[in-house]
Amino acid sequence: DIQMTQSPSSLPASLGDRVTITCRASQDIGNYLRWFQQKPGKSPRLMIYGATNLANGVPSRFSGSRSGSDYSLTINSLESEDMAIYYCLQHNEYPFTFGSGTKLEIK
Amino acid sequence: QVQLKESGPGLVKPSLTLSLTCTVSGFSLSSYGVIWVRQPPGKGLEWMGVIWGNGNTNYNSALKSRLSISRDTSKSQVFLKMNNLQTEDTAMYFCARWDHWGQGVMVTVSS
Numbered sequence: 001d002i003q004m005t006q007s008p009s010s011l012p013a014s015l016g017d018r019v020t021i022t023c024r025a026s027q028d029i030g031n032y033l034r035w036f037q038q039k040p041g042k043s044p045r046l047m048i049y050g051a052t053n054l055a056n057g058v059p060s061r062f063s064g065s066r067s068g069s070d071y072s073l074t075i076n077s078l079e080s081e082d083m084a085i086y087y088c089l090q091h092n093e094y095p096f097t098f099g100s101g102t103k104l105e106i107k
Numbered sequence: 108q109v110q111l112k113e114s115g116p117g118l119v120k121p122s123l124t125l126s127l128t129c130t131v132s133g134f135s136l137s138s139y140g141v142i143w144v145r146q147p148p149g150k151g152l153e154w155m156g157v158i159w160g161n162g163n164t165n166y167n168s169a170l171k172s173r174l175s176i177s178r179d180t181s182k183s184q185v186f187l188k189m190n191n192l193q194t195e196d197t198a199m200y201f202c203a204r205w206d207h208w209g210q211g212v213m214v215t216v217s218s
Contacts, residue, residue, distance in 0.1 A: 001168065034205070043201055043208035044152065055206060087152050095167040096154040
């Protein structure tokens with residue numbers, strides 16, 4: 001199975017900060033990478049698909065990028081509504097696998 | 108609009124079979140895949156399996172021997188069946204179309 005190593009597991013940040021979350025794939029997954037946001041008690045929400053494409057309705061302060069086997073989610077100018085847990089998911093090869101999650105919280 | 112809604116028993120006894128239904132609206136199951144994802148309390152997300160628009164299925168290898176996903180396109184329903192449930196299967200179970208998710212159904216495995 002492809003392992004998605006996500007870091008950091010916890011990310012304290014201040015409002016207005018620029019933050020980056022990273023997932024490293026253990027094998028080539030091309031651009032078959034999605035990012036999800038999950039708030040407490042809620043279902044996950046698709047934020048990024050195809051590694052770099054913003055999903056419908058997602059604010060433009062969110063962006064996705066790829067450098068080799070490293071995939072990043074960046075949030076510019078953090079807002080309070082962005083506090084959540086973020087997960088990456090690879091869907092290039094079965095079984096699809098999630099990263100372990102990054103909890104973004106207010107410092 | 109696109110909607111998905113899970114339904115099923117909240118409590119299942121150990122060793123028995125879990126049956127969940129995902130009822131969708133706003134799109135055709137013949138055109139879109141539906142995934143199942145679960146989340147134990149306080150833990151991360153686990154991909155369980157998918158049924159594609161053509162009816163093909165793929166499963167998490169760790170669950171493959173116990174898991175079955177099927178559908179009834181005429182009723183816009185996707186079904187998940189997992190047998191021999193154990194306490195570690197206690198989780199919130201979600202169905203989703205990637206960009207749209209159900210609210211989830213909490214399943215507790217306990218005698």
